Amino acid sequence: MKELMVRAIYCESLGYEASFSYIHAIKLAQQGAGLEKRVGYLAVSLFLNENHELLLLLVNTVLKDLQSTNLIEVCMALTVVSQMFPKDMIPAILPLVEEKLNHPKEIIRRKAVLALYKFYLIAPNQVQHIHNKFRKALCDKDPGVMTASLHIYLQMIQENPEGYKDLTASFVTILKQVVGGKLPIDFNYHSVPAPWLQIQLLRILSFLGKNDQSVSELMYEVLDESLQRAEMNHNITYAILYECVRCIYTIHPKSELLEKAAQCIGNFVLSPKINLKYLGLKALTYVVQQDPKLALQHQMTIIECLDHPDLIIKRETLELLFRITNAQNVMVIVEKMLEFLRVSTDDYTTIDLVGKVAELWFIETMNTVFSVGGDMMQPDIPNSFLKLLSEGFDCVEDDRKLRLFAVDSYISLLHGEPGKLPQRFLQVISWVLGEYSHLREELEPASVLRLLEKLLDMKQTSSETKNWVLMAMTKLCVGGASVSVAQQVSETYISSMDTVLRQRAQELQHFGQDSEVRTRVLPRDTDLENTIFDVDSSLSFLDGFVSEALAAGAAPYKPPHQRQEELAQAKALSLEPYGLSLPISMSSCSIADRQSPTPLSMSSGLSTTLKLDGVKRVWGREGYLVQRESVEETAQVEVPSPLRSPSQQAEANGSHSQTPTQTPTPEPEQEKQQLAASLFFGLSSQSSVCLMGKSGPTSHRFRRKAKGQGSISGATEQTSKTKLNDSDIKGSDPSLSEDSGLVAADSEDMNPHEDPERPKDLCLSSHLPAELSGLCHSEISPLCSIQSLDLSACHVQKDDSLVLVIFIQNSSDSAIRQIPLDLDSDELEVMYYVSRVSDSPVEDVRSHDVAVYQYSLTVKRPSVHVEVVGTVSCPVGTPQTVRFSYKLPLTTFIRPLTLSTEEYGTMWLAFSHDTKQNLTLISDDPEPLTATLSVLKRKLQLHVVEIIGMEGILACRLLRDRPCLMHCRVHAGALAVWLRSPVPDLPDCLIYHCQRALQED
């Protein structure tokens, strides 16, 4: 029977159920003797679980055996009881077990304690009355019984450390004795005294000492001793050390011990034995939670471990990194985690685990970053985030989960209060939803569309965001319900004032109607990596069109900066139909320009002359990135070709014929690029940003023109006249400005209409506030007039700010009270500037007097020209509101930035936005580089940091302190300029002004 039972056990361990033998197991335990009985009990404990009904049949056998005179049988019964026993039957045998606590044999006492431990685990209430017996067991003269009682104490202390603080001294004494080798020699394991007992005690101590200084103090000595005793080079001592270190870092800290423990950990981590390294990392993970600085000591080892071939080491290292994650290293660590994911594709469970951590954490972190950072952060952060999402990792399943998670979290965000989210975050959300919301099958595209529509309807949504939203809708409009929503939206925006918005709405409408075109233009799951390969970056497929156009007498293609330049010179040109095209082609052309000074040659040149640390590597990589990005920018150019619907083509042709002066060649290109840019929206940082940022100046220029003609006729005339006075005033006669107070007093009697031109300006400049009068100010140009009020403005450049001064001149005979004046700007931050002279916003103007408003301006978003738009209304007579605008070149916000070459070097590497272009060199000078740079210095207030041979470096800052660095190199008779800045668009705008400055010279 015994043999059969063993076979049944074996069968079950192979996975075959042997339930028929269960009852026989119980019988064997009941009827057998000696080893047979033991096997019967063993089989029962293996076969049955705690709730099995057959277990009840065992109770009687156990009862009988507990009362047996045969110690072996008692022992067996206690063993099985401590393994499993029906909860309800505990009272039946409890008295018998308690009785055994006083048994003369240590093995019986020990087993009785273990049986009580089991009772405590399954029914703590039933053993409450015998707690004092546990204490007795703890003090048992036999170490085995004491050890057994520790299980109960560990459990109880874990649940309620407060109740057992008084036992600390006892545990400490026991540990001291164990460590001191007071136990019988047979407790040793590889001559280490009772290692598992030590570990158990250390665990108990760490529970007791946690957050309790006085209790912790009792332990310091024995912990120190443990650390020192465990110098033997055997695994088990390291296991004890690990437990010891963990205890030291859990209890109330003592610096001396912490130091020793840290040192100990160092040995672990540095050990060539991989198991120790693992344990060391695990301990470190524990330790850095208390003291992140400790990780610094071992950072090199940690880095090594990150690349360790063994996955578990990597995993543990990531766990460690996870604990020391902060705002600065979050990206790097996430990157490392993702790398790990990539490696472990074959290990499904690992992916599952790490994937979850990374997903949750990454998306959520980014959500926080977006909502907190909001619009203040650089645009390449959301862009790189989207790139990461779209490029994905090597594991399809993982990509899907990550995207799905992103979609889910964004949908729930939109269901909340989207109005509170920053614009950039909304843009990211709409892109992700457009691209990936189809992954969530149960999600209706129409419902996503409705959510997006809600965004469009919100007041605070900027037009840039609206573009993103419309783009997302275009991707989403499949199926009946969604198409109708899409149509509705597109009808609203098709008549929008914003050309880009109009374009998007058109697209939305067309794609909504024609699903075939849609799928061709916007394929699902576009694999970026693959599309790149069939890109014709030279746009050779357009060659035929170009030559045709050239043959038809069209002007050859001009790069956009050249065109912009021409436009700037010929201001009368109507720009309307081309409002958008300029900035887009700008981005495309900068590709060509970037290629000319090869990044490699530049980097090598710099690294030798400027001694920039590590510059070669980073630039090499950057160079590579730039090229790749440029390819991506044009990547989609081919795609839209089938899409040029007849209407659009007609539109294009129409506009073409309207403005023959414009070069026709780039136009179809532009149209495609516009689409490319929109398809690519958010993937490539440069193009989209350019698109939005650069459209500023052109459209503003247009607006201003319209207003100039509409509201203040004759203003242009006036401008040209005042221009004559420009030089006089700009020179700022100090004597005149200084006694401005006198003049101001006199001006009351002056009638501006008598002498409309020069005296008026003079008297206005005399109204400049005293602290500004000493500084050079621009010409005072009229803004607008409203009834008897004349508005004029000038700007004053101060070292750390730019002040806009608006003069309101009242030419009527009565005082006008409370003139509401509002200023706003897309690119600028306008702040009412309270000066000491005029300490409150001037609210009323006496008759024939001048009120002075001062505003301090700072650039929010760089643009070639920035513009302040304002409204003023006259409270007298019929209410009338007039809009005016005041335009400033970006250069007025540029100040020199004094740097050393070393500072320049470190800053250069840190900046992400750059532009390269070749500029003309002043060739008639013996020192062309120096001459050119001094022109830039004079005109644009750039600071020349250093000139070395054929290279020069310059620095400037955009008010108040946003730096832009410039690297110039004479190359083939031209000046290869490379600008870098942390601010997007700033390099592009600055290079435009550099070009102008050099050409004017």
Add this chain to the structure above:
Amino acid sequence: MIKFVLMVNRQGQTRLSRYYQPVELSRRAALEADVVRCCLSRKKEQCSFVEYKDFRLVYRQYAALYIVVGVSDAENELSVYELVHNFVEVLDKYFSRVPRHQIMFNLDRVHVILDEMIQNGHVVETNRSRVLAPLTALDKMADG
């Protein structure tokens, strides 16, 4: 805390299994196969600890026999690693005249020894002579 102890041969067949947390019989086979695959695929120079789902595996190889212990995250892996060795030393002492590969023919005794050492997922006895005391007593009883 220890979740299970497995003894498997190089072919991945289970020789002994002991669970300290209830696992259904039907799921055991799959779990064991998975766990064994995890451990057998690892090279000698690799770490003896493997992450598996939400817990860790500690394994040790003795010639053709692998002993795999599943432990919770908070457990001290190295101490379990040594515990395995302690267990094997106890087996060696008891079966001193029996070759290792035949130990498996005395499955019941191996189980009894294991039960003396680990109960409810905790180490209850590591003193070799004390672990073996009940078993030797039984043997004596059978002999005479």
